[in-house]
Amino acid sequence: MAAVAAHQLSQCITCHAWNAELSMVAVCPNNSEVHIYKASPDGSSIWNRIHILQxxxxxxxxxxxxxxxxxxxxxxxxxxxxxxxxxxxxxxxxxxxxxxxxxxxxxxxxxxxxxxxxxxxxxxxxxxxxxxxxxxxxxxxxxxxxxxxxxxxxxxxxxxxxxxxxxxGxxxxxxxxxxxxxxxxxxxxxxxxxxxxxxxxxxDLAYSWAFGAKWSPSGNSLAYVGHSSTIYFIDDVGPSAVAQEVAFRDLPLRDILFLSEKMVVGVGFDCNPMLFAADSNGTWSFVKFLDEKKSTATTSKYGSQFSEAFGKFYGQAKHGSNVDSVEPSRAPGGSHENCITCIVPLPHPGETTLRHFSTSGMDGKVVIWELNDLDSHFSQLAL
Missing domain, CATH: 2.130.10.10 (YVTN repeat-like/Quinoprotein amine dehydrogenase)
Known part of the structure; x- marks a missing residue:
């Protein structure tokens, strides 16, 4: 898994969405406006702001x-x-x-x-x-x-x-x-x-706030997250629904996305997408963090990780460029440096499994991700 590009579009982004051709992205820079950016036609990875919706x-x-x-x-x-x-x-x-x-x-x-x-x-x-x-x-x-x-x-x-x-809840x-x-x-x-x-x-599975409800591509499964660092999976939604939960020790998630029937990505306060997968028996479990650069850079104990994330949540996000033309940012510690609040699919023609998606968050970045090693992720699950 790799972050293909990270674009600093604002100081903070509330939410974002893409057009059908994935050539333009609309973001809310944490105010009452919508800014629409378009990729530079010369392929230089520069995004130009072309519209402001007020x-x-x-x-x-x-x-x-x-x-x-x-x-x-x-x-x-x-x-x-x-x-x-x-x-x-x-x-x-x-x-x-x-x-x-x-x-x-x-x-x-x-x-x-x-x-x-x-x-x-x-x-x-x-x-x-x-x-x-x-x-x-x-x-x-x-x-x-x-x-x-x-x-x-x-x-x-x-x-x-x-x-x-x-x-x-x-x-x-x-x-x-x-x-x-x-x-x-x-x-x-x-x-x-x-x-x-x-x-x-x-x-009624969560004991705290619930966020990020999503259906699987077929509609046979439903998942959502709780603020108690738990993700819930439900099969056969209805009177005979079958539910299971996966609790993890890291910070809570805010949103999730089904990549396939047996693979889910969650994003939230850890500033690093988390991959969950189901084995052949349908049992879900956490696989790994997807931001390899940030995962390898973080070697402190869990208490230090929590303190760092807690400080980022209440601290001020890194200031980004606020001009009509922006270049991709290069985050020293990871693709995102603050809470990720939004995850959006980027479907490509002919793909049966979603391999591309984008995230945005309180650090003002839109990050495009590409999942290119599905087999290795499933092999890790088998271990």
């Missing part, structure tokens, strides 16, 4: 870029959401009324991109869809199901089921079937017969 009044907490529609959706602590469409050379915003009385925290397009879900601090989830007749975006709320803030949302591949994680799965938007076909049966907002299952 409409929100407070911190942008979530962003997603539709691969099919080429639309960007943003949510903010100002309780609003905007859908941005590229018209010529300008990005034009369309306001989405969420009807929230607390901050919007996270957002994600559905697989078909005819809906998107917004998690909020109002203990509710907004399912937003476009009404062609009225030419506006409408939101339907899933209320009175969560006991605290919704920290992440994740769409099942069938475009109907939605998993959420919450600060109440629970992970839940809901039906989001909307008549006239979704179709009743065999791919979503029997969930298409459920009412909108009906709860499929509630997973």
């Amino acid at each position: 409409k929100h009044d407070q911190l942008i907490s979530g962003i997603d870029w539709g691969m099919r529609s080429n639309k960007i959706v943003t949510v903010s602590h100002d309780r609003n959401s905007y859908v941005w469409s590229l018209e010529g050379v300008e990005w034009l915003p369309t306001l989405v009324i969420l009807r929230l009385n607390r901050a919007a925290i996270c957002v994600k397009w559905s697989p078909r991109e005819n809906k998107f879900a917004v998690g909020s601090g109002a203990k509710s989830v907004c399912i937003c869809y476009y009404e062609q007749d009225n030419n506006w975006w409408v939101s339907k709320l899933i209320r009175k199901k969560h006991n605290s803030s919704v920290t992440s949302v994740a769409w099942h591949p069938n475009n109907v089921l939605l998993a959420t994680s919450s600060a109440d 629970k992970c839940r799965v809901f039906s989001t079937f909307i008549k006239g938007v979704d179709t009743r076909d065999s791919t979503v049966s029997p969930f298409c017969d459920m009412k909108f907002g009906e709860q499929v299952v509630q997973l």
